[in-house]
Amino acid sequence: MNMLALKRVTRHFGGLAAVNEISFEAESGQVTGLIGPNGAGKTTLLNLISGLDQPTSGEIHFLSQPIHKLPPHKINQLGIARTYQNIRLFAEMTVLDNIIVGMHTQGKASLLDAALMLPGYRAEEKRLREQALQLTQRLGLEKFKDTPADALSYGDQRRVEIARALATHPKFLLLDEPAAGMNDAETARLGELILSLAKEGLTVLVIEHDMPFIAQVCDHVVALNFGEVIARGTMDEIKANPLVVAAYLGEEESANA
Amino acid sequence: MFWQQVVNAIWLGAVYSLFALGYTLIFGVLGILNLAHPSLYMWGAFIGLVCVTTLHLPIWLALPVAMLGSGILGILLDRIAFKPLRARHAPHLATLISSIGASIVLVNIAQGIFGAEVSRFPFDIFPVHVFNFGGVSVTLLQLTILGISLVIMVALRWLIMGTRQGQAMRAVAYNTVTAARLGIPVDQIIMQTFFIAGALAGAAGVLLGLAFNSISPFMGGPMNLKGLTVIVLGGLGNIEGAVIGGFILAFSEVMSVAYLSSDLRDAVSFVLLLIILLVRPNGLLGHSSTKRA
Amino acid sequence: MNVFSEFWATYSSVVQFALINMLLGISIYFTLYTGLLSLANAGFMGIGAYVSAVLTIHAGTPLPVSLLAGALSAALIGWLLGLPVLRLREIYLAIATLGFGEIVRITAVNFDKFSGLNLLGGAQGLSGIPKLTTPGALLFVLIILSIFLVQFHKSRAGRALAAIRRDESVAATMGIDVYQYKMLAFVLGAFVAGLAGGFSAHLTRFVGPTDFSFNAAVNILAFAVLGGTLHWSGAMVGAAILTVLPEALRFMKEYRGVVNGVIMVLVIIYLPHGLINPKWFQRVFSKRRAQ
Ligand SMILES: Nc1ncnc2c1ncn2[C@@H]1O[C@H](COP(=O)(O)OP(=O)(O)O)[C@@H](O)[C@H]1O
Ligand SMILES: [Mg+2]
Numbered sequence A: 001m002n003m004l005a006l007k008r009v010t011r012h013f014g015g016l017a018a019v020n021e022i023s024f025e026a027e028s029g030q031v032t033g034l035i036g037p038n039g040a041g042k043t044t045l046l047n048l049i050s051g052l053d054q055p056t057s058g059e060i061h062f063l064s065q066p067i068h069k070l071p072p073h074k075i076n077q078l079g080i081a082r083t084y085q086n087i088r089l090f091a092e093m094t095v096l097d098n099i100i101v102g103m104h105t106q107g108k109a110s111l112l113d114a115a116l117m118l119p120g121y122r123a124e125e126k127r128l129r130e131q132a133l134q135l136t137q138r139l140g141l142e143k144f145k146d147t148p149a150d151a152l153s154y155g156d157q158r159r160v161e162i163a164r165a166l167a168t169h170p171k172f173l174l175l176d177e178p179a180a181g182m183n184d185a186e187t188a189r190l191g192e193l194i195l196s197l198a199k200e201g202l203t204v205l206v207i208e209h210d211m212p213f214i215a216q217v218c219d220h221v222v223a224l225n226f227g228e229v230i231a232r233g234t235m236d237e238i239k240a241n242p243l244v245v246a247a248y249l250g251e252e253e254s255a256n257a
Numbered sequence B: 001m002f003w004q005q006v007v008n009a010i011w012l013g014a015v016y017s018l019f020a021l022g023y024t025l026i027f028g029v030l031g032i033l034n035l036a037h038p039s040l041y042m043w044g045a046f047i048g049l050v051c052v053t054t055l056h057l058p059i060w061l062a063l064p065v066a067m068l069g070s071g072i073l074g075i076l077l078d079r080i081a082f083k084p085l086r087a088r089h090a091p092h093l094a095t096l097i098s099s100i101g102a103s104i105v106l107v108n109i110a111q112g113i114f115g116a117e118v119s120r121f122p123f124d125i126f127p128v129h130v131f132n133f134g135g136v137s138v139t140l141l142q143l144t145i146l147g148i149s150l151v152i153m154v155a156l157r158w159l160i161m162g163t164r165q166g167q168a169m170r171a172v173a174y175n176t177v178t179a180a181r182l183g184i185p186v187d188q189i190i191m192q193t194f195f196i197a198g199a200l201a202g203a204a205g206v207l208l209g210l211a212f213n214s215i216s217p218f219m220g221g222p223m224n225l226k227g228l229t230v231i232v233l234g235g236l237g238n239i240e241g242a243v244i245g246g247f248i249l250a251f252s253e254v255m256s257v258a259y260l261s262s263d264l265r266d267a268v269s270f271v272l273l274l275i276i277l278l279v280r281p282n283g284l285l286g287h288s289s290t291k292r293a
Numbered sequence C: 001m002n003v004f005s006e007f008w009a010t011y012s013s014v015v016q017f018a019l020i021n022m023l024l025g026i027s028i029y030f031t032l033y034t035g036l037l038s039l040a041n042a043g044f045m046g047i048g049a050y051v052s053a054v055l056t057i058h059a060g061t062p063l064p065v066s067l068l069a070g071a072l073s074a075a076l077i078g079w080l081l082g083l084p085v086l087r088l089r090e091i092y093l094a095i096a097t098l099g100f101g102e103i104v105r106i107t108a109v110n111f112d113k114f115s116g117l118n119l120l121g122g123a124q125g126l127s128g129i130p131k132l133t134t135p136g137a138l139l140f141v142l143i144i145l146s147i148f149l150v151q152f153h154k155s156r157a158g159r160a161l162a163a164i165r166r167d168e169s170v171a172a173t174m175g176i177d178v179y180q181y182k183m184l185a186f187v188l189g190a191f192v193a194g195l196a197g198g199f200s201a202h203l204t205r206f207v208g209p210t211d212f213s214f215n216a217a218v219n220i221l222a223f224a225v226l227g228g229t230l231h232w233s234g235a236m237v238g239a240a241i242l243t244v245l246p247e248a249l250r251f252m253k254e255y256r257g258v259v260n261g262v263i264m265v266l267v268i269i270y271l272p273h274g275l276i277n278p279k280w281f282q283r284v285f286s287k288r289r290a291q
Helices: A042-050 A072-078 A095-102 A111-115 A119-138 A154-167 A184-199 A211-217 A235-240 A242-256 B002-030 B037-053 B059-087 B092-114 B140-162 B164-174 B176-181 B186-212 B220-234 B239-259 B262-279 C002-033 C041-059 C063-085 C090-098 C100-115 C135-154 C156-166 C168-173 C178-204 C214-227 C234-248 C250-270 C278-290
Strands: A002-013 A016-027 A031-035 A057-062 A080-082 A172-176 A203-207 A220-225 A228-233 B130-133 B136-139
Touching: A002 A042, A002 A203, A016 A042, A016 A057, A016 A203, A016 A220, A016 A228, A031 A042, A031 A184, A031 A211, A042 A072, A042 A080, A042 A172, A042 A203, A072 A080, A072 C168, A080 A154, A095 A119, A095 A154, A095 C156, A111 A119, A111 C135, A111 C156, A119 A154, A154 A172, A154 A184, A184 A203, A184 A211, A203 A211, A211 A235, A220 A235, A220 A242, A228 A235, A228 A242, A235 A242, B002 B037, B002 B059, B002 B136, B002 B140, B002 B164, B002 B186, B002 B220, B002 B239, B037 B059, B037 B092, B037 B186, B037 B220, B059 B092, B059 B186, B059 C250, B092 C090, B092 C214, B092 C250, B130 B140, B136 B140, B140 B164, B140 B186, B140 B239, B164 B176, B164 B186, B176 B186, B220 B239, B220 B262, B220 C090, B220 C214, B239 B262, B262 C063, B262 C090, B262 C100, C002 C041, C002 C135, C002 C156, C002 C178, C002 C214, C002 C234, C041 C063, C041 C100, C041 C178, C041 C214, C063 C090, C063 C178, C100 C214, C135 C156, C135 C178, C156 C168, C156 C178, C168 C178, C214 C234, C214 C250, C234 C250
Parallel strands: A031 A203, A031 A220, A080 A172, A172 A203
Antiparallel strands: A002 A016, A002 A057, A220 A228, B130 B136
């Protein structure tokens, strides 16, 4: 069964088609990789799925339900969470507080409950805190739990973003270049984390430039260039695809120029 | 009756536009909503008044002196209230608050010097002459105000579109960093922009001060909302938009007084402002909001 | 004791104005804490003042009832105003709320004429309101609100508002309904401003249509700018200082008003987080512990 289905999704910025008639599915329980040179439209696609941006045309279905017209908080409540390529943590808040913000929809206490310090409110706060602590442990962040997020290294900040996204209890996790700024050891551990999350039933869509990493974690890969799908399949099929090779070669040439 | 209202709206609209041009220019070039702009307008009126009453200058000389004075005030305003914030890339809201603080200072200093009462130009400062065109009357003063406003607007357009200075201003508006890389003296351009905006406000102050013959430290207050309405109507930062917006506001005000109720005149600005913010937040001529990011 | 009663005789009204302004400080704190620059609070204060005064005069309701009715009316109008304007971002919200005090003024001036009733006193304003405000009542409300604020920050709603202020798109992708929470902050602010208006009407015994203009809105903003919004007490401290300061600056005569403006500019440039910055306290605190 597919969890997410994109149907001819298009997003124009002025004259530029950043995403052009893209269609593909992400299978439930699988890790799908999204690759492509810079400017290919990967982040734009993530923005469209998470509701931060709306497609110019086309449809996005999540669990067979159209979501391309829903606001981002509704989409999150349906079970989609994400991280950001340019880390967007709540900077001066502590790591634990960042994660607890992510637990927003898990709480039910109203402002009145809090103002009157009702027992239900206190029990809930305790439960959320414990869950947040568990997440810091799972992501190896427990020693930073009271550190302001912006005091951490890039790699640690990326893990806090993942923890915060997981805190919303997603069914589907979108990761935008999660390994950027990580060293090899961190990247390896990230790969293991993603695989273990997938084993527990989480569906993942991950954007990455690190090809060995993609090969390690992804069941299925979609390659984009100039806003269009140029190839899809297993990593081995993708690597052999001349269009993909050309796209990356083109990027290297322009980088060397 | 109707045509008389149209005539009234035209000269009033010209002054509104003149006032709003400086307002929108600062936003266009620097992304600052300068709520002290109405105080420069008020100071322009007072400088003009002092020129006429204390220095006994003729009014045609008082106008350029007032523009010079409020232009210089504009530069001072930038140096004191905005430049330090620009240096540390403070958020929009910080500059907005700083401009409010500056405007409180400017109004209170004026009140200290000139008193809180309404001041007036001497009665004989401008020849009273009424033209009559088939039942529609226009005073020489109104015609002069219209003429001067139009001349200044045309000059501004030429300055921005037809000179190197204007080209540099547009470059700074587009992107300060790129402009600096291209060798444009950004700081100097910003100074010139504030001078021009201040001078435009000052001119509007003298002209409206003459038209209503009433000058007070608080005359900027009502212009705050009017000016905002005009520049939001035209799209923040849009020069042509400000001119069109000025006329639209003047027409709406004049017509609502004539055909609805004079009590509603002050509400017109706010209602227009709300409608346009909700329906077309980028203004009547607006482009998409991604342009200025 | 004698010294105290003398002091009180001279300064009791200043103290009560300071307490009312502290309420206004709290009212703008709610919106600023959420990252919203709203200039509508003076208008909400006006609504609270008029409604509570009319009730006291014509229905003879006791102060708490009048105050609550005034505050609820302000909250209701706040909700109606918020429906459209909270869709706007940043300076567009500031612009849209800037004229709201003006609308309150126009409504107050014209209400009697258009309704045929004799309630608000038109341009002359409404006078002869019984003096029911007491320092005790003000203190009581302020203490309740302070406790509320402390709890508020630890609550789910408080965290949502803090997240919205920092990055509202990210907050939205965490499942937070940004619009609803902005509305919560806006309406809470309107409620507290309405409360302050009620207290003020029953202290000065007068409500005038021009009392809630742009200048009043700016003064309220100045409280928060001076005190800062990093801590809930900031705007209250700012309000207290800016109410007492003019008394201390009597010698400056006509130029007293300049001080407010100078403070705003200086603080925003040199002390962008205001006077009350929790980080300083933490630092002082941890130094002491280290010694
Ligand atoms: N908000 C925007 N406005 C205009 N152009 C944009 C915007 N966002 C992205 N783009 C353009 O869309 C294209 C795709 O960008 P992006 O999705 O960030 O690529 P990727 O993540 O694959 O590197 C780029 O050319 C980029 O400049
Ligand atoms: Mg990207």
